[in-house]
Amino acid sequence: MTTNNSAPNIKSSPQHAAMDQFLIVDNELQIGGLPLTEVAARAGQTPFYAYDRALMSERVSSLRQQLPDAIHLHYAIKANPMPAVVQHLAQQTDGLDVASLGELRVALDTGIEPQNISFAGPGKSNDDLTAAIAAGVIINMESAGELDRITRIANETGHRPRVAIRVNPDFELKTSGMKMGGGPKPFGVDAEKVPAMMQDVFARDLDFQGFHIFCGSQNLKAEAIIEAQTNTFELAQRLAESAAAPIQWLNIGGGLGVPYFPGEERLELAPIADNLDKLLSEYHNSFGDSEIVMELGRHLVAEAGLYVCEVVDRKESRGEVFIVTNGGLHHHLAASGNFGQVIRKNYPVCVGNKVHPTSEEDQELVSIVGPLCTPLDILANKVTLPKMQEGDLVVIYQSGAYGMTASPQGFLSHPAAVEVFC
Numbered sequence: 001m002t003t004n005n006s007a008p009n010i011k012s013s014p015q016h017a018a019m020d021q022f023l024i025v026d027n028e029l030q031i032g033g034l035p036l037t038e039v040a041a042r043a044g045q046t047p048f049y050a051y052d053r054a055l056m057s058e059r060v061s062s063l064r065q066q067l068p069d070a071i072h073l074h075y076a077i078k079a080n081p082m083p084a085v086v087q088h089l090a091q092q093t094d095g096l097d098v099a100s101l102g103e104l105r106v107a108l109d110t111g112i113e114p115q116n117i118s119f120a121g122p123g124k125s126n127d128d129l130t131a132a133i134a135a136g137v138i139i140n141m142e143s144a145g146e147l148d149r150i151t152r153i154a155n156e157t158g159h160r161p162r163v164a165i166r167v168n169p170d171f172e173l174k175t176s177g178m179k180m181g182g183g184p185k186p187f188g189v190d191a192e193k194v195p196a197m198m199q200d201v202f203a204r205d206l207d208f209q210g211f212h213i214f215c216g217s218q219n220l221k222a223e224a225i226i227e228a229q230t231n232t233f234e235l236a237q238r239l240a241e242s243a244a245a246p247i248q249w250l251n252i253g254g255g256l257g258v259p260y261f262p263g264e265e266r267l268e269l270a271p272i273a274d275n276l277d278k279l280l281s282e283y284h285n286s287f288g289d290s291e292i293v294m295e296l297g298r299h300l301v302a303e304a305g306l307y308v309c310e311v312v313d314r315k316e317s318r319g320e321v322f323i324v325t326n327g328g329l330h331h332h333l334a335a336s337g338n339f340g341q342v343i344r345k346n347y348p349v350c351v352g353n354k355v356h357p358t359s360e361e362d363q364e365l366v367s368i369v370g371p372l373c374t375p376l377d378i379l380a381n382k383v384t385l386p387k388m389q390e391g392d393l394v395v396i397y398q399s400g401a402y403g404m405t406a407s408p409q410g411f412l413s414h415p416a417a418v419e420v421f422c
């Protein structure tokens with residue numbers, strides 16, 4: 001048995017990353033320079049999502065400052081397809097990535113050049129492909145069958161489609177929240193089948209742009225992203241050797257995460273940027289004239305968004321306090337833990353109209369639940385917060401991505417949430 005003279009080892013529980021992106025004035029959270037209660041009045045109802053346009057702009061400009069100039073930044077709309085958000089980011093970024101016909105329409109409505117829009121996603125229908133071809137966007141082809149249908153539509157309509165091959169890589173993004181490449185996958189064309197598919201693309205005289213290599217999402221480990229990006233360039237180089245023309249466009253994916261849960265910290269960008277610099281010079285001969293794209297969804301919008309609901313009831317049950325709100329998993333599936341989490345963890349949460357307790361006695365341990373008749377409807381489990389009463393505003397941070405449109409709003413027929421962009 002070993003002894004230890006140091007202070008008792010009090011194992012502090014992991015904390016959420018500091019949610020310091022939103023100002024607090026007079027103990028009230030501010031969004032886009034407005035107090036939360038004003039934003040609520042403007043929304044006209046709770047629950048609502050509120051997004052801060054200045055925070056989104058800051059995120060884009062900080063990425064631009066740190067990443068090499070040659071990297072084009074795209075916004076992947078599925079993270080937050082609110083048209084006003086997409087319009088804003090269309091002006092700040094170099095392009096948009098869409099994954100459905102509905103998203104394609106929103107992207108085209110921003111007025112950006114169609115060649116700066118790319119369309120990925122398995123199971124594109126003939127209507128999807130016809131629209132994408134008519135619009136002139138880059139289609140990231142997911143299979144040989146899709147190539148055949150694109151060719152047929154091109155022949156029928158007289159267009160020359162812009163196409164890229166989405167590659168299912170022969171490596172994985174390690175420690176990713178959601179793996180989307182490596183092994184057998186419904187996404188993309190297996191790397192080993194790409195050379196043969198390229199021959200077909202050239203034989204059919206389609207406008208071949210290059211490759212889309214996306215391996216995963218929600219990664220907070222710089223080393224894992226560095227490794228994936230290094231592998232991505234290496235794979236793209238191998239594939240480019242069997243292409244009949246130079247690669248004009250190379251989408252190296254994204255995967256940059258944001259901290260949601262206790263113990264998670266914001267991603268360190270500097271080593272990723274350094275490695276990209278290195279890769280760009282190493283592969284200058286192959287890709288020096290190509291447009292190199294990084295596609296980011298949540299990293300651009302998640303931290304700029306809040307979900308806000310209102311306390312309806314406070315009740316005690318066998319020694320525990322439950323705060324019941326008018327919002328829950330029907331609006332915010334991810335915060336409830338039912339959007340791909342294995343072990344439920346809390347998103348960062350606060351009481352937006354009184355962020356800090358006024359005294360020791362002014363706080364209590366509570367669980368915050370929604371109005372749905374299911375035990376899955378939890379917004380925060382056992383958190384210490386200022387004492388709440390009816391009408392107080394519960395705020396879930398990190399809610400600008402995969403929020404409203406990633407939630408089953410029809411479940412239990414409660415009113416829908418609304419969105420405001422401040």
Ligand SMILES: *Cc1c(COP(=O)(O)O)cnc(C)c1O
Binds near residue numbers: 299
């Ligand atoms: C979902 C998706 C993204 C965005 O992922 P984030 O984690 O939100 O950055 C990017 N590219 C493709 C192909 C996707 O399917």
